[in-house]
Amino acid sequence: MTLLDALLILAAGVLGAQLWRARRAQRALQDQLDDYAAQASELTDQLHQVEARAAALIDGPPHPLLVIDAGSAIQLANARAREVLGPNLIGQTVIEATRAHEIDAVVQTALSQRQIAEQTVTWHIRPYLVRAAPIGSGGAVVVLEDQTQLHRLERVRRDFVANVSHELRTPLASIRLLIETLLAGAKDDPEVSVRMLNQVIGEVDALTQLAQELLDLSMIEAGQMPMQLRAADVRDVIDEQLRHFQPQAQQKQIALNNAAPIGLRAEIDQKLIGRVLGNLIHNALKFTPADGQITIGAEAAAETITIAVKDTGVGIPPEELLRIFERFYKVDQARGKGGTGLGLAIARHVVEAHGGKIWAESKLGQGATFFFTVPKVK
């Protein structure tokens, strides 16, 4: 081997070692790059998840929601805001988007005082609770909460309480008056005292009925009225109720007729539908003068059976035909007849819980017919 050969071999060895080191360094670099790429894709996934959550968060509320900057320009708007205020909100100021100075005033207060501001304002003839809360960036989150439904429920609740207290006060006042009259001397006349004590019993019964109907109604409205659906013969269910009311009808000389065909079978909770029928017959007896007629019929369609309670009584004015199914609603002329005004509201709930509907037809002075449907056994 010449010296040159030896040098060449040495140089090749050195170069080979350098090449090997360079390759190793390149592989390490490649691995690091792969690592970075994996981390970057994981971060992008996380970012998408955060974006999706933020979108869900902002679109979740059923009310218009805006995120604004310190100059009140809209930076983010949820789907409801775009529905109510228009599609191109980004960049508009609150006053430009809403054209309501009252709303803008709430927003400006929150922005300048850096504290939550809220105010109920009327906007597009609806009550809105405007709430603006400052956020870190110097801007604010603004929510416009439509309170129409809340106001309506509040009115229903107030009417309900007023009606219940009226219905409680009337029998309580007459019980008190009867007892005072007895104490003042009427008790010494056996005939008068028996009559008055029977009146007391009547008033106590009315209070008990009110308590029972309120309980029924609250259980039904809370969805807690247990129902046991079974096949029942419609004619038998009607007969059972007619037997119950026969003595009362006889006393008033009103004829009760069962005109339902034989063999119709309905899928019902017999006790609850019995109460619906009982309530309709009770009303028919109450509003039908002596020598009248109450006829209960039934007719089958493909899926349902319609039961009709027809009387020859005073009738119901057409404008009241829907309202009588509301809680406590009584037609004016019925005042003084007693009753809570809850019977038909309960009947409607029971029928609807069976998947049916209930309605009334009448001409004033020519009697009334109440109809309701129940599911048919096929």
Ligand code: ADP
């Ligand atoms: P109430 O306890 O007053 O009978 P309901 O809810 O059963 O309560 O009935 C509501 C109102 O509907 C009654 O007060 C009466 O004004 C009217 N009504 C119900 N049934 C009849 C009927 N058959 N004929 C005339 N009016 C009726």
